[in-house]
Amino acid sequence: MAKQVEVVMAGFGGQGVMTAGQLLAYAGMDEGKQVVWIPSYGPEMRGGTANCTVVISDARIGSPIINNPLSACIFNRPSLDKFGALIRTGGLLLINSSLIDVVSGRSDITEILVPANDIAIKVGSPKVANMVMLAAYVAATEIVSFDTLNRMLELKMGKKKDLLAINYRAFEEGRKLTGKVITTR
Amino acid sequence: MAKKLMKGNEAIGEAAIAAGAINYFAYPITPQSEVAEYMTWRLPEVGGVFVQAESEVAVGNMLLGAASTGKRVFTTSSSPGISLMMEAISYMAGDHLPVVIVNITRGGPGLGGILPAQSDYFQAVKAGGHGDYHSIVLAPASVQEAVDLMILAFDLADTYRTPVIVMGDGMIGQMMESVEFPEKYHDPVNPETKDWPLTGAKGRKPRVIKSLFLDPKLLEKNSFDLAAKYAVIKAKEVRHELYKVSNKNRILITAYGTMARICQTAIDELEEEGISAGLFRPITLYPFPEKEIYQEAAKKNIEAILTVEMSMGQMIEDVERFIKGTKPIEFYGRTGGIVPTPNEVKDKVRQMLGAGK
Helix, strand or coil, rough: CCEEEEEEEEEEEECHHHHHHHHHHHHHHCCCECCCCCCEEHHHHCCCCEEEEEEEEEECCCCCCCCCCCEEEEECCCHHHCCCCCCCCCCEEEEEECCCCCCCCCCCCEEEECCCCCCCCCCCHHHHHHHHHHHHHHHHCCCCCCCHHHHHHHHHHHCHHHHHHHHHHHHHHHHCCCCCCCCCC | CCCEEHHHHHHHHHHHHHHHEEEEEEEECCCCCHHHHHHHHHHHHHHCCEEECCCCCHHHHCCCCCCCCCCCCCEEEEEEHHHHHHHHHHHHHHHCCEEEEEEEEEECCCCCCCCCCCCCHHHHHHHHCCCCCCCECCCCCCCHHHHHHHHHHHHHHHCCCCEEEEEEEEHHHHHEEEEECCCCCCCCCCCCHCCCCCCCCCCCCCCCCCCCCCCHHHHHHEEEEEHHHHHHHHHHHHHHHHHHHCCCEEEEEECHHHEEEEEHHHHHHHHHHCCCEEEEEEEEEECHHHHHHHHHHHHHCCCCCEECCCCCHHHHHHHHHHHCCCCCCCEEEECCEEEEEEEEHHHHHHHHCCCCC
8 A cells, every 4th residue: 555644643622733734734745745635623612622634645635534644743641642542553642742741652663752841931932842842743744854844844934933933943842852852662 | 737635625716617617506505615615715715606595505506597597607515515406407407407515424324423424315316305306426436536427417517407416425514635737727618609508688589497387298308308218318328447457356346436445445455364355346327337347247156246335325325236146145334434444345255255353
């Protein structure tokens, strides 16, 4: 079968999980891959949790609905409860350890703790926690290149130079996590 | 043109513009509201008109009036809104008016929910309004296909002077995929090139567009004219797609729209465990690919047909009708906004083959 990667990005509304997912999808498309981005648009959006699924593939994408995603970037505790158990064996789970003080307890997946909010505050804005997480994810999976990701960010945010700079810093810090702070268990 | 990453709803709006349709009437409803949102800023850029009506009943009647001028007109809505337009759609069919209606279907009946569904098949395919009529019904399975079928929908509406329904479930409207639009956009259609629109009778004989015929002979003639048109549509406009159909298949799955893609993944995964199934995906729900489904179902290697829908079973009635009892047929569906997963489809296929879970 064709090489296909699925990632669920999930958190509270306002944490930027939709934006992070879209940026990843743009980057995948820019690199010539097939991509699908699906938001959760159910009534739960109004209750607080938001999530999207991004599928990136070498070939035509079948089901946009993914039972058991290969990977997930989890931004808050309710999302960990919802998606932690669904990740496919051998998959990858990134947990925002700034806000989540537990782990999935699974030994059949790779789990990485990303203090996304702490780093975001350090680089200048708590709003870029999503970009820290995205960078950590991309660094861990190499699903797209950082060159592409940076270009997509500029394309989407080019007019707001000060914001762009903070986002780049978030990328840099998130990216560095792979080799350093990241704990794998 | 370069590829863009777009939400289905936005891509549908842009596709209409690409087809030269810049007269849009709508009322917001989840899960299609992004079309209206997109059109509020996009249509003024191309000199178009978007009237947000006071209700979907009004939308239907605005379409009727605008379509009678010969311009390309359209609306987008979701299930409950489409129900409110049914009277006008019946009138437009009786009036032989070209119009494109997009239904980003959600769960019903009644106000239902906002999540994806395919439970409007009967309404779309069997004529949801009164009278002897059909609408052409197109069912995209991806954002790109939604764009392509939107453009086709306007051409078919103009060619046959008939309502055309583009039916995508909520998923098609909400998901983002990469899309390409035609290099050159269609110029808005000039009504003066047609011999029927109401463009003002100065200097020529008046034209009449109506669906009221109190003389039964004239009313029957109108129904005969419509039937003759549907015969041509059935002969020329049937579209479908096959996926992994081969003489190794034991099961033939029929599904349309997003559901077909989910079945595609199920088929890929079943293949890995040595179970061969193929997919028959109608793209035109009306006219239904009746000869084609009969031929595929009749093949010796096919043990049974499985129809999968996001409904309690609607398209299956057509599948049954057209395979003419040649093979046993089973159904799997979820509804209310719950989308069957590839695993559920796989379980059903295994169960049909007596293979257990």
